[in-house]
Amino acid sequence: MSEVYAARRTRLREHCNAGGSAAALVTRPANVRYLAGAAPLGAVLLLGKREDLLVCTSPPDDRPHEGRPDDALRAQLLSRPAADAAVAAAELAQNQGADSLAVEEHHLTVARHRELAAAAPGLRLDALGCAVEQLRVVKDEEEISCLRIGAEIADQALGELLESILVGRTERHLALELERRLVDHGADGPAFPTSVATGPHSGRRGHRPTDRRVEEGDFLSVCLGAAYRGYRCEIGRTFVIGTSPADWQIQLYDLVFSAQRAGREALAPGAGYRDVDRAARQVLDFAGYGEGLQPLMGHGVGLEIDEDPQLAPAAMGKLDACVPVTVEPGVHLPGRGGVRIDDTLVVRPEADGGPELLTITTKELLAL
Amino acid sequence: MSEVYAARRTRLREHCNAGGSAAALVTRPANVRYLAGAAPLGAVLLLGKREDLLVCTSPPDDRPHEGRPDDALRAQLLSRPAADAAVAAAELAQNQGADSLAVEEHHLTVARHRELAAAAPGLRLDALGCAVEQLRVVKDEEEISCLRIGAEIADQALGELLESILVGRTERHLALELERRLVDHGADGPAFPTSVATGPHSGRRGHRPTDRRVEEGDFLSVCLGAAYRGYRCEIGRTFVIGTSPADWQIQLYDLVFSAQRAGREALAPGAGYRDVDRAARQVLDFAGYGEGLQPLMGHGVGLEIDEDPQLAPAAMGKLDACVPVTVEPGVHLPGRGGVRIDDTLVVRPEADGGPELLTITTKELLAL
Structure with a gap:
């Protein structure tokens, strides 16, 4: 299955790059699962400039019904309890050298969007739109x-x-x-x-x-x-x-x-x-x-x-x-x-x- | 019970007016229920300049477990199917003569916030913050x-x-x-x-x-x-x-x-x-x-x-x-x-x- 998820991420990355964004942040749980194989509670997916990361607030556990994260995708566990994975992912995107990050504005709240902007002031926040939802329409x-x-x-x-x-x-x-x-x-x-x-x-x-x-x-x-x-x-x-x-x-x-x-x-x-x-x-x-x-x-x-x-x-x-x-x-x-x-x-x-x-x-x- | 809901709305209105907002839009379902007695699916609450309105996308139905809307609160049913109640409420706030509207930025998405701003360009969108959540802490x-x-x-x-x-x-x-x-x-x-x-x-x-x-x-x-x-x-x-x-x-x-x-x-x-x-x-x-x-x-x-x-x-x-x-x-x-x-x-x-x-x-x- 790993190639399936990697291929989906590649399609999304091409879409983002074509739109002028160096990186993308996926926060909507069903979209995270589609691209990463699983969406642990609170986790977000970063399509980074150098590496993709599943950013998690707690260690993934053994819930087969919740899906299994793609083995080929590195999971980054946040050390601070109750930290916000989206904010952490924005910092990671900036650390990877991205100057722009496409985000799901139909899912991120105004308050979280502002926190992202404050945490990664070097990033321009772009609109990812419903790109992942569109990828999801046709099923394999x-x-x-x-x-x-x-x-x-x-x-x-x-x-x-x-x-x-x-x-x-x-x-x-x-x-x-x-x-x-x-x-x-x-x-x-x-x-x-x-x-x-x-x-x-x-x-x-x-x-x-x-x-x-x-x-x-x-x-x-x-x-x-x-x-x-x-x-x-x-x-x-x-x-x-x-x-x-x-x-x-x-x-x-x-x-x-x-x-x-x-x-x-x-x-x-x-x-x-x-x-x-x-x-x-x-x-x-x-x-x-x-x-x-x-x-x-x-x-x-x-x-x-x-x-x-x-x-x-x-x-x-x-x-x-x-x-x-x-x-x-x-x-x-x-x-x-x-x-x-x-x-x-x-x-x-x-x-x-x-x-x-x-x-x-x-x-x-x-x-x- | 109607006085209870009215008293809660009065407290919130005082909070908003003290913060310089003429009107408030409550979108988070639990907050809507707290202030209106019920939160029908997709409904939002407008604390308007002239009148409070429960703005609904479908007629309220007989689900006792979902609460009953406060009788003293007028329900405004949207005629367009699939219309967004928050956007409609912003238009209504503007029509009531408000120049500013406090919104729940921790609940509204970036995309909906933008739709509100576009639908009611005469309104300044302020932050309501977690004012309703704070009212909810102490229970009667x-x-x-x-x-x-x-x-x-x-x-x-x-x-x-x-x-x-x-x-x-x-x-x-x-x-x-x-x-x-x-x-x-x-x-x-x-x-x-x-x-x-x-x-x-x-x-x-x-x-x-x-x-x-x-x-x-x-x-x-x-x-x-x-x-x-x-x-x-x-x-x-x-x-x-x-x-x-x-x-x-x-x-x-x-x-x-x-x-x-x-x-x-x-x-x-x-x-x-x-x-x-x-x-x-x-x-x-x-x-x-x-x-x-x-x-x-x-x-x-x-x-x-x-x-x-x-x-x-x-x-x-x-x-x-x-x-x-x-x-x-x-x-x-x-x-x-x-x-x-x-x-x-x-x-x-x-x-x-x-x-x-x-x-x-x-x-x-x-x-x-």
Whole structure:
């Protein structure tokens, strides 16, 4: 793996040098992990003029789920406890003879930026922008393999839940049980807080579980994901509780299903981000649900659960092959509930069979 | 409760006006919640020249555990999806006629600060500093009551775990079970990721659970806490597995217990932060464990699990009454394991009986 990290750092260094910066400081944890193999708490990565350094405030420990630092990268442990690694890294950059340092202005706070400038007055602080986030958009097969395993784990956890008795249990308990099952099946942990929404809560994006209990006739929508070797996937499904769904439930489900299918079918190398959004959104819009829809119909996933690209109406850019994204339209009717259907897929050219579906749990409307 | 939030906002407004700022923008979520009663995702609080506003990107929903916004505070919902609430709040501040706005430079990123400046060019952006964090240090009895309930919940969850079979179970499963029990007993959720450390991992501060299983003869150290109405407490205990602890285990336990007691006994209004740290630290130091100790012996708790004050060697300041803090010394011997003992207490004057212990699980060395 070491060559992978070194190659990523080389690409970033070329980007920085082309922009006129002699060195770069990476502080955002997911970006540190992408370039260094691991992001110990408080650690930052310096792409220095002479040497790259993982600057740590405490010794790395044996947490396999947190990743292993690239062996080829020297770790510099700060001797002062509670020292700030970013400030120390700026001093090190200056000591290596750099006259400029590109920093992540979308992650560094104003206060820390000022501390960096004070600690290394000989450095000009440039903007690195979202260069590392951009490198992260297209995944290699190793990364996709981690996402695929995470999706299998989430499918298993969800499948087991569906076999159990649901009526009478609270959203919070169902969410905790799903998270336990994710870990049982080998996840590092949940990819994000598991969402379980019943009855009037169903269909709400990012609903945080409450003490409401599952009742006969409810819609039940569930959104969960596994983190596996740092990579985070997402699956969302909506079920109906009881033997006979109401007509409005069947109609709403079919509509959201159609929207989600349209979004999935729009995934192709070269498709505009906004076109994928529109493909799903217009189905809901034509049916009269255009008001109050969520701001995006999907997003990239990887080391973070919500990363570039955003599949949203105003998003600029086009999909590439090997970009994993979610497609997750939903409709929520206040006071009644609703439906969300969410898959993680990898964009693939048609010659390779088109989009690769990672989350394979059925999307039929199951009555549980 | 509304008067409480209004009174807090008045204190902050006086602080800002005294510093020459006409308005203030609070972005750090725990600070927003402290002043507004709730911090919906992405929301910020504007203390405006004419009116205070909770600026939200999505409608507040019915999550009782997330707090309820102060009814006396007008919520301004942004119409553009995915708009930045801080940028919108800066525009609103300018529209209210303010010429200056104090912002949380320790929370705002460089990039967002620049967007604020561009969106409201008529505003001078001042530094609010950690003014809200300072207001939060001394708690009222309502806040302490939430911490007390949270501590009871954590004590219950821990007590139940101790009655179950531990040998053969993994750190990760024990941690998940503790978190489930916290929720069973009424917690909003865990106050922080539950730490379960066995054998050679025991005694490590912030150890993240692994797949190592509990074995006979292990030290087992556990650190958990409940969030209750947003308030977060912490308890840590170390146990020994099996009927007969080894001599080194008994000695190390007694030592850490003495250090922790010394720290607890040093808690009094007027005691220096560093003096509390020293009281605990010097016990470990005299015994030859001074190298490699954790950087602090305790810290404040409240809406965040790690807030001011820091009980650390270089910390400046003195304790006040009604400040809840942890006292949590530990020793970890690489390759062998160690001991941590952690309580949450509220500083009280001696006339009121001295420090109030919130986490009451026994600190005898239990052999399980």
